[in-house]
Amino acid sequence: MADQLYKREKERREKRKTAFLKERSEIWLFVCEGTKTEPNYLQSLIGYANQLSEESPIKAEIKGVGKNTESLINSVNNFFDCTDEFNAKKQGIPYSKVFVLFDKDSFEPKQFDNAIIMAENRGYIPIWSNECFELWYILHYDYYSSDNGRQSYFDRLSKLLKVKYDKAEDIFSIITTDKRLKQAIQYSRKLDCEFTCEKSPSKKVPCTQMFKLIEEIEKRLRIKLG
Numbered sequence: 001m002a003d004q005l006y007k008r009e010k011e012r013r014e015k016r017k018t019a020f021l022k023e024r025s026e027i028w029l030f031v032c033e034g035t036k037t038e039p040n041y042l043q044s045l046i047g048y049a050n051q052l053s054e055e056s057p058i059k060a061e062i063k064g065v066g067k068n069t070e071s072l073i074n075s076v077n078n079f080f081d082c083t084d085e086f087n088a089k090k091q092g093i094p095y096s097k098v099f100v101l102f103d104k105d106s107f108e109p110k111q112f113d114n115a116i117i118m119a120e121n122r123g124y125i126p127i128w129s130n131e132c133f134e135l136w137y138i139l140h141y142d143y144y145s146s147d148n149g150r151q152s153y154f155d156r157l158s159k160l161l162k163v164k165y166d167k168a169e170d171i172f173s174i175i176t177t178d179k180r181l182k183q184a185i186q187y188s189r190k191l192d193c194e195f196t197c198e199k200s201p202s203k204k205v206p207c208t209q210m211f212k213l214i215e216e217i218e219k220r221l222r223i224k225l226g
Contacts, residue, residue, distance in 0.1 A: 044172035109202035185226035
């Protein structure tokens with residue numbers, strides 16, 4: 001009798017452990033260079049996509065690390081050290097996917113190109129923007145293909161929003177409609193295609209890989225966002 005009770009309890013523990021491991025392994029980790037712009041947008045985007053799907057929702061952990069290390073924005077190694085640290089806290093249980101989001105404007109060209117290679121070599125998915133993430137916002141309104149420097153994105157966005165752009169705002173709720181999101185996806189793909197002969201991401205400007213994140217979300221949730 002005691003042996004049977006022990007066996008049943010052991011089986012229950014194994015089932016709980018298996019369920020726990022499965023749940024932990026389904027989480028997506030997002031590590032963002034910034035602390036406001038990307039984390040705020042991602043939180044809203046994933047919530048929006050989950051609502052459109054009948055599949056189990058995407059579970060996401062979103063980390064903005066820009067203020068954790070003073071030299072972070074100048075050091076690729078520091079950025080990935082932070083990413084590795086977050087990843088290691090899973091106690092041996094891997095995340096389903098790990099995305100790293102960073103902008104060209106924070107790195108020198110060679111650093112930027114090396115960061116993308118480093119991410120891929122570590123099994124992370126780089127969602128980079130050149131010059132900055134705000135390009136993705138602009139593409140909701142216009143096809144923007146001019147290389148006029150980082151400040152031009154903020155100026156253009158302020159004009160489109162008809163109010164001074166604020167990184168801390170919930171931009172997703174302001175700019176997102178089904179039509180605009182579809183347009184942003186199409187425009188970001190179009191920009192990427194314009195640089196098919198250019199191998200160095202640092203020279204692909206303006207360009208954003210946000211459409212690749214959208215593709216991952218669509219595949220996981222079996223929906224179409226654009």
